[in-house]
Amino acid sequence: MNQTTEAAITAAEAHNREFLVFSLGEEEYAVDILKVQEIRGYENVTRIANAPDFIKGVTNLRGVIVPIVDLRIKFHLDKVEYGGQTVVIVVNVEDRVVGIVVDGVSDVMTLSPDQIKPAPEFGVTLSSDFLSGLGSLEDRMLVIVDIDKLLTSDEMELVERVAE
Amino acid sequence: MRMDITDFYDTFFEEAEELLADMERYLLELDVDEPDTEELNAIFRAAHSIKGGAGTFGFDALQKTTHLFENLLDHTRKGELALRRDIVDTFLETKDMLSDQLDAYRNGDEPDQEAFERICQTLQQLALEEIGQDLDGGGAAAPPPKPAPVPEVAPASPPEPVRSADGDQRIVTLLNVVEKDRQLLVEELGQLGDVISHQGDEQRYEVVLASSDSDDDIEAVMCFIIDADQFQIRPAVTGQTESAADTPLVAGEGQRVITLLNVGEKDRQLLVEELGQLGQVISHQGDEQRYEVVLASSDSDDDIEAVMCFIVDPDQLQISKAGEAVPPAEAAKTGAAPVAAANTAKPAATPEPAEKPPVKAATDNGVKPARGKSKAKGPETSSIRVSVDKVDQIINLVGELIITQSMLDQTVSDMDAVADSALLNGMSLLQRNARDLQESVMSIRMIPMDFVFSRFPRVVRETAGKLGKEIELVTEGESTELDKSLTERIIDPLTHLVRNSLDHGIELPEDRVAAGKPRTGRLTLSAQHQGGNILIEVVDDGAGLNRDRLLAKARENGLPVSDTMSDDDVWQLIFAPGFSTAKAVTDVSGRGVGMDVVKRNIQGMGGHVEIMSKPGEGTRIRIVLPLTLAILDGMSIKVGDEMFILPLSAVLESLQPSKGDLYAMAGDDVVLKVRDEYLPVVAVHEALDVPGAKTELTETIAVIVQGEGRRYALLVDDLVGQQQVVVKNLETNYRKVPGVSAATILGDGSVALILDITGLHRLSRAKKEVRRPERTYQSLEALTDKELETSS
Numbered sequence: 001m002n003q004t005t006e007a008a009i010t011a012a013e014a015h016n017r018e019f020l021v022f023s024l025g026e027e028e029y030a031v032d033i034l035k036v037q038e039i040r041g042y043e044n045v046t047r048i049a050n051a052p053d054f055i056k057g058v059t060n061l062r063g064v065i066v067p068i069v070d071l072r073i074k075f076h077l078d079k080v081e082y083g084g085q086t087v088v089i090v091v092n093v094e095d096r097v098v099g100i101v102v103d104g105v106s107d108v109m110t111l112s113p114d115q116i117k118p119a120p121e122f123g124v125t126l127s128s129d130f131l132s133g134l135g136s137l138e139d140r141m142l143v144i145v146d147i148d149k150l151l152t153s154d155e156m157e158l159v160e161r162v163a164e
Numbered sequence: 165m166r167m168d169i170t171d172f173y174d175t176f177f178e179e180a181e182e183l184l185a186d187m188e189r190y191l192l193e194l195d196v197d198e199p200d201t202e203e204l205n206a207i208f209r210a211a212h213s214i215k216g217g218a219g220t221f222g223f224d225a226l227q228k229t230t231h232l233f234e235n236l237l238d239h240t241r242k243g244e245l246a247l248r249r250d251i252v253d254t255f256l257e258t259k260d261m262l263s264d265q266l267d268a269y270r271n272g273d274e275p276d277q278e279a280f281e282r283i284c285q286t287l288q289q290l291a292l293e294e295i296g297q298d299l300d301g302g303g304a305a306a307p308p309p310k311p312a313p314v315p316e317v318a319p320a321s322p323p324e325p326v327r328s329a330d331g332d333q334r335i336v337t338l339l340n341v342v343e344k345d346r347q348l349l350v351e352e353l354g355q356l357g358d359v360i361s362h363q364g365d366e367q368r369y370e371v372v373l374a375s376s377d378s379d380d381d382i383e384a385v386m387c388f389i390i391d392a393d394q395f396q397i398r399p400a401v402t403g404q405t406e407s408a409a410d411t412p413l414v415a416g417e418g419q420r421v422i423t424l425l426n427v428g429e430k431d432r433q434l435l436v437e438e439l440g441q442l443g444q445v446i447s448h449q450g451d452e453q454r455y456e457v458v459l460a461s462s463d464s465d466d467d468i469e470a471v472m473c474f475i476v477d478p479d480q481l482q483i484s485k486a487g488e489a490v491p492p493a494e495a496a497k498t499g500a501a502p503v504a505a506a507n508t509a510k511p512a513a514t515p516e517p518a519e520k521p522p523v524k525a526a527t528d529n530g531v532k533p534a535r536g537k538s539k540a541k542g543p544e545t546s547s548i549r550v551s552v553d554k555v556d557q558i559i560n561l562v563g564e565l566i567i568t569q570s571m572l573d574q575t576v577s578d579m580d581a582v583a584d585s586a587l588l589n590g591m592s593l594l595q596r597n598a599r600d601l602q603e604s605v606m607s608i609r610m611i612p613m614d615f616v617f618s619r620f621p622r623v624v625r626e627t628a629g630k631l632g633k634e635i636e637l638v639t640e641g642e643s644t645e646l647d648k649s650l651t652e653r654i655i656d657p658l659t660h661l662v663r664n665s666l667d668h669g670i671e672l673p674e675d676r677v678a679a680g681k682p683r684t685g686r687l688t689l690s691a692q693h694q695g696g697n698i699l700i701e702v703v704d705d706g707a708g709l710n711r712d713r714l715l716a717k718a719r720e721n722g723l724p725v726s727d728t729m730s731d732d733d734v735w736q737l738i739f740a741p742g743f744s745t746a747k748a749v750t751d752v753s754g755r756g757v758g759m760d761v762v763k764r765n766i767q768g769m770g771g772h773v774e775i776m777s778k779p780g781e782g783t784r785i786r787i788v789l790p791l792t793l794a795i796l797d798g799m800s801i802k803v804g805d806e807m808f809i810l811p812l813s814a815v816l817e818s819l820q821p822s823k824g825d826l827y828a829m830a831g832d833d834v835v836l837k838v839r840d841e842y843l844p845v846v847a848v849h850e851a852l853d854v855p856g857a858k859t860e861l862t863e864t865i866a867v868i869v870q871g872e873g874r875r876y877a878l879l880v881d882d883l884v885g886q887q888q889v890v891v892k893n894l895e896t897n898y899r900k901v902p903g904v905s906a907a908t909i910l911g912d913g914s915v916a917l918i919l920d921i922t923g924l925h926r927l928s929r930a931k932k933e934v935r936r937p938e939r940t941y942q943s944l945e946a947l948t949d950k951e952l953e954t955s956s
Contacts, residue, residue: 046915047806048901049852050927058898060909063564067898096897158898 015113019135021142022089022102025077029102030109030135030142035091039105042068042086052157056101061090067158069151070101093151098158100151109142111135116144129153176217177270178549183210184266185618188259192621196247204241207255211237214262216384225280226265231381232287233258238378245294254290256622258283333360336382337396338369345389352385398462419446422468423482424455431476442468552648555608559794562598562605563890563909569598570911606795610645613691613700616655617642620689623659627666634673634683635666640690646698647792653769654700654789657762661702661785662687664759669706669783679780681705693791697771697813700787709735709777717743735775739763769793770811770905798889798908798918801867802882803848804857809889809908809918816868816875818883823862832932836866836877843868844925847879851903851928857881871921878924891918903927 019030135142215230357375443461670685771789849857
């Protein structure tokens, strides 16, 4: 019996994916680790006028101008504070570099396909279109964000639509 | 040992593109009445090189087209085909066709078959009419070419010619070629013409071929199978088909006197030996300072020079025709004596090939490639191809370096000048070096305006032809350098302006004569640097703009104009959308679309257009552009706690506004009176919602700026200073921001936004409109927009 479990694990490992887990308030979210370029502190952000409130502005990332999005504002969290723990996850989506502000980064998790459940139809703030699913890990639940879809969506206003 | 040939595709495409560009340049320079042989040769070589490459890569259509073209060019350079303007036009058309084919192959497509057939037909037709010869094969009686490229046994071989026995006979000598290759070669040669005989052994094998193709063609075919040093081609005298050994010298290709200057004895001996392999050395005498060798050889001067250049410098030798100086008896002997003939037949023909193989190999190896080289006259290219991405990366890194350097500078600025003098000295050195480095790196991106101007001879020629005008194009300042990205973007607007000048500006020859001007109109394209800008001018000596007609047309179009408008304002009307005063819409221009696009494009590049015109004397259109988009001279300003950059080129002056000079207008609109001029006031903090900014107008500083020809007074809190900034695109990772043109990184590593003056004005008006929804600003907006278009 032990052996069959092991075999199953090996087979599943091929499809296992690694996720970076971060927190927004009390909730735990995860993004595909392959999308993450780096993690840095929140500092020196230049405000951009007439932009939506969740776009905090732009910052200098080794000579590259990178927009910074605060997901806490976007997801309408009650408490939005900027402190020593506030970090920016710099992600690469569709040849663009974007920084997302989160309350903290906890760890990197490996999830097997059967640990990822399809996301149910949600409320208004976070459409399930932008989710890859929900990760269940013992007593924790991770909201797995499809960061490509989210950041390039119209409502994020990060990408100029060709039609405009 | 098969390599993937596609690896070389890109190299071929790039090379071919360059060759085509050269070809076009030469074709345009060509004086139809007295063509320069060197230019004709250059055109021929370009076609030939492309053909070779096309053959290697199996681009059939391209190869066939170039083959026909090349043959025609060959006749031209031999003087058998007299050039005419329309023939040059056909050549140019062929060149375009080749470009298209090249593009098709580059995109992995097959070229347009129909166009290919058409161009082949045209070339054939031209050949038949002008020289009574069919290009593909031998006599004029040959049937028209097969329309479609026939798939060949060997993909690389040129198009199947019409077999004909009356071509020139040649003897092709193969050296050290194994039997299998020999058979293959004979077969290939059979496709070029008639193989009359072939015999010999592996070391030396002779094929007598009757073909109307040129030596070069035969060579090209054979090079696919064997190396260039493994064979020789020479003409056979008619009737003499058996042996090559006693081929006499071709008459006229007689003797030469080669004078060696300051060549040491050892080298002299070596040279005489080498020359002996090219032909017969009739005499050699002299001393180290001046040594004369009389040589009878059928090789060209270039070849002789090429051989000798392995030993001595080109300036150490002179080659001249012996002419009458050589006794006729001597010359006769050269032709008759079998020994001499054996020598003439190039190294391989020497009776004892086995004895001196190294020398021979050296010469042979040397001669062929050297010939190619000596053909490509001009300086050796001392440039390398680098992708723009790499250059941009270096520019970015240097930008970073500059930022780090200024950060360090700020840190050390508080230090004790005496105690830390070594560090401070080092810092100032670092600063200087970093600036120099930045300047050098920026210069990599700069390319001369010649890149742009070089395409205009063609445009002018064609447009003038269509319009029936006689126009002389003058270009000035081709060496003026401009950032590559700008050079590429300026081409379209400039083409439009040139076409416009040709069409509307310069009059028809008859009208010019009637007006007492020279028949030929003159169009001048010039470029020059002025401060941090480049001025590009399109000047014509045509009729000039007609003020009355412009005003009448503007009224017709419903534009708000008045008779008291200044000339400058009237001229700018031509940039209004849908504006054209041309009496007739022509093929070339006159539809009224375009000029507004021209203006917009140039503004998009951070530049503007000025027009000067005098009736009867002509029009001068001046484009003012920043030298580069990558670096900007900026003025840093502070609003609240935020820092912004204004392009210094836009800043005219700054002043503290006094209460008496500020006038309220229609509620909260404010204008500032500066020396009898009322300027719209744009409060930066309002437009960009900056918190904590000074709101009392008289406490702020008004920066008078110019954008798109209009002036504004920008209200800011403080002027911080001037600095050069590296321009960073906001759209790379984000999107366009209204009122902001780009961003940059300041000395402390933070990002500052570079303001777009016109955008800022628009933004502030939009904001005011939102704030006062009860009033109908739509109509006002529309009106002022129109005014802005026309009077700016």
